[in-house]
Amino acid sequence: MDTPDDSLTISRRDLMIVGAASAAATTAAAQASPAAPAVSAPPPSAQVSLQVNGKAHILALDNRTTLLDALREHLHLTGTKKGCDHGQCGACTVLLDGVRINACLTLAVMHEGAQVTTIEGLGTPRKLHPMQAAFVKHDGYQCGYCTPGQICSAVGVLDELRRGVPSHATGDLMARPLLSVDELRERMSGNLCRCGAYSNIVDAMTEVAGGRA
Ligand code: FES
Ligand code: FES
Numbered sequence: 001m002d003t004p005d006d007s008l009t010i011s012r013r014d015l016m017i018v019g020a021a022s023a024a025a026t027t028a029a030a031q032a033s034p035a036a037p038a039v040s041a042p043p044p045s046a047q048v049s050l051q052v053n054g055k056a057h058i059l060a061l062d063n064r065t066t067l068l069d070a071l072r073e074h075l076h077l078t079g080t081k082k083g084c085d086h087g088q089c090g091a092c093t094v095l096l097d098g099v100r101i102n103a104c105l106t107l108a109v110m111h112e113g114a115q116v117t118t119i120e121g122l123g124t125p126r127k128l129h130p131m132q133a134a135f136v137k138h139d140g141y142q143c144g145y146c147t148p149g150q151i152c153s154a155v156g157v158l159d160e161l162r163r164g165v166p167s168h169a170t171g172d173l174m175a176r177p178l179l180s181v182d183e184l185r186e187r188m189s190g191n192l193c194r195c196g197a198y199s200n201i202v203d204a205m206t207e208v209a210g211g212r213a
Contacts (some may be wrong), residue, residue: 020213061109066105080168100152100153117152138201141197
């Protein structure tokens with residue numbers, strides 16, 4: 001019977017020594033030739049001109065800045081609220097060239113030269129916009145967090161109705177959409193209100209549109 005050749009036998013201790021030596025050699029090699037330092041390029045940026053509430057602004061912005069952040073963080077117009085930042089709540093609604101838009105879902109650099117109207121540009125505490133006054137009259141809010149977005153959206157909705165833009169609730173696409181509770185609720189469905197002021201908001205909008213709630 002063959003006997004094991006002692007010269008070929010590696011003990012567990014020998015194996016550990018060999019492993020530790022090889023790890024040390026690898027570390028030393030890595031230290032001797034360190035990888036090139038990471039160069040962090042500045043984020044791409046651009047100059048953007050916007051007319052906000054009738055005033056011209058030129059902003060130097062990181063290209064990834066949303067319109068919402070440009071308004072709140074750069075122009076300090078904090079009336080426009082950040083709710084979800086994902087296009088799901090409508091708190092950030094503003095009017096862009098007269099059309100309502102979720103400011104959190106669009107980049108400021110996409111709107112060079114655009115006219116933006118925020119809640120601060122609709123009216124003032126001494127001279128409320130008719131929609132603001134109607135919200136007050138009809139208790140169209142409680143905590144008020146969603147309210148700037150609701151009011152901007154409501155102004156946009158009445159303009160859509162005036163222009164005959166149909167909605168999912170419009171029965172006859174060839175006829176002018178009617179001022180109805182169903183139309184208003186459908187068109188305002190992207191503006192959430194955790195306080196549940198929905199029916200009062202519809203009353204306020206109906207009054208401004210000259211209809212009956
Ligand atoms: S913050 Fe823009 S939709 Fe919610
Ligand atoms: S008034 Fe509170 S969330 Fe609408």
